[in-house]
Amino acid sequence: MTDDGRELRRLSVGALARVEGEGAMRVRVRGTTVEEVGLDIYEPPRFFEALLRGRAFTEPPDITARICGICPVAYQTSSVQAIEDALGVTVTDDVRELRRLLYCGEWIQSHALHIYLLHAPDFLGAESALELARSAPEVVQRGLALKKVGNDVMAVVGGRAVHPVNVRVGGFYRAPSRSEVAALEGPLTRALEVAEETVRWVGGFTFPSFEHDHEYVALRHERDYPMERGRMVSDRGLDLGPHEFEDVVEERHVEHSNALHAVIRGREDGAYLTGPLARYSLNFDRLSPRARQAARDAGLGERCRNPFQSIVVRAVETLYAVEEALAIVRRYRPPASPGSEVVPRAGRGCGWSEAPRGLLYHRYSLAADGSILEAVITPPTSQNQRAIESDLARFVEARLDLDDQALTWQCEQAIRNYDPCISCATHFLTADVQRLP
């Protein structure tokens, strides 16, 4: 009890389970008021930016790919595009399309991992994917099979499924042969059915009633559903190119976290949300007819503001990525050259792309010899963190009747809605010791 007689509750989760990387959540409640919600993050956030300084302009695609085991292609894509921008390099359409195919592979494997192994257990009353595998092994097998198709695409285009090594500034080191790419057609065709079944499956889950009002921010392109290109737009009027990103978005230090919180300048609160919900809501008309129909059949409107339904949006995006990959595979012809020659020069370049978790922005300043003078990386989780904390506060306030254990568990679920990659945001490392029972 507090000195004014009101009950003080503290909830804490030392290491968030099933969130990429690990972080800690802290909630302080006084009476019926949520006083503070924080995602605690301890690791110095700018390690990779410091590591890149003084390195050659050719190195960021491979170094930054190691920031995250789940979204290396996003790091490679944003970094090469930023450096190509600094060097005045324009890649051919063939190369860009091959990069999009690689990106499809990452979306498929990342979304399949999150849907089946990390998020679905929350809706099925299972503690973990292990419990789900014991009760419904065919479901987990289906998810792993879908994930494997994404890995296969990454292995063919990127040279290997983990931390692809084939992307370079100016293009690729080697373009895969037509037969190598054609071998993906069968698995991707079969994956279409699995992806559609996945949308139907998650569409049947029961979702808590909860909606937020954050500004949605995502890339938008004149033709494509956004992955590797587009302008940054929002549902409150933003429309900008990558060079304007830092004019509009400010990264702030906050006391309880080593991760920087990104906010939109000039807004009252500045919190905004990037990722599947924003992408979908700002680009529904850019999805394929089949993906749009699957979304409608699963009960989604053209916009979605319930973060718990993000699992359905991820499933729709997975279906789209499979379709898109299949279309690229079918029309693929090896480019005349896998990449263009690149000559170093002094310059400043910006690049972005849509990682599975949201917008990933890179900026590099290069010296005349191509060495890196400055690197700035703004990952999606940094951008979403303020919105996640705000949602958690509202979420907790409506559920104060639950005991601490139940409330903590529901908070973890609420965090997983955003698939936060705390590794990306902070490169955080925990040293907890746990053992299997």
Added chain:
Amino acid sequence: MSRVLVAGLGNELRGDDGVGPAVARRVASVGHPGLEVIVDVGEPADLIEAWRGAELAIVVDAMDAGVAPGTTRRIDAGTGGGSVPMGISGHALPLPNVVELARALDALPGRLLVFAVQGADFRTGTGLSAAVAAVVDGVADAILAEVVGVAAGFGGTRG
């Protein structure tokens, strides 16, 4: 010979978390007929697919079990006879969860060994601590001895 897989797990940009890839790279440099090495698995759930059809799979990972840095444990994970220590992981599904997931899906390899090496320093940065670097070759040799044992027909079967 039957398919044998050695896989390193860990991030080489996180100090001693990189011991898995370091050992796997050493194993790969020596090599053995029929041996397949994945230096850095990245996302551990992918091990389940990688184990498919393997008579013997060996995973090498860092651990933090509160023992002296460099201490290495050899765990026969497929038999369920020993628990797999929770590795230092920035990943979504830590190795012990993946092992149990594979067990539930009846997707374990014929035999699964985990070599877990106690780290000293897991802070972000490149390079292994001296205590851990000192055991890399020895752990690689121990793994290669297991591989040679399978090649010679001494491999165990799944329990």
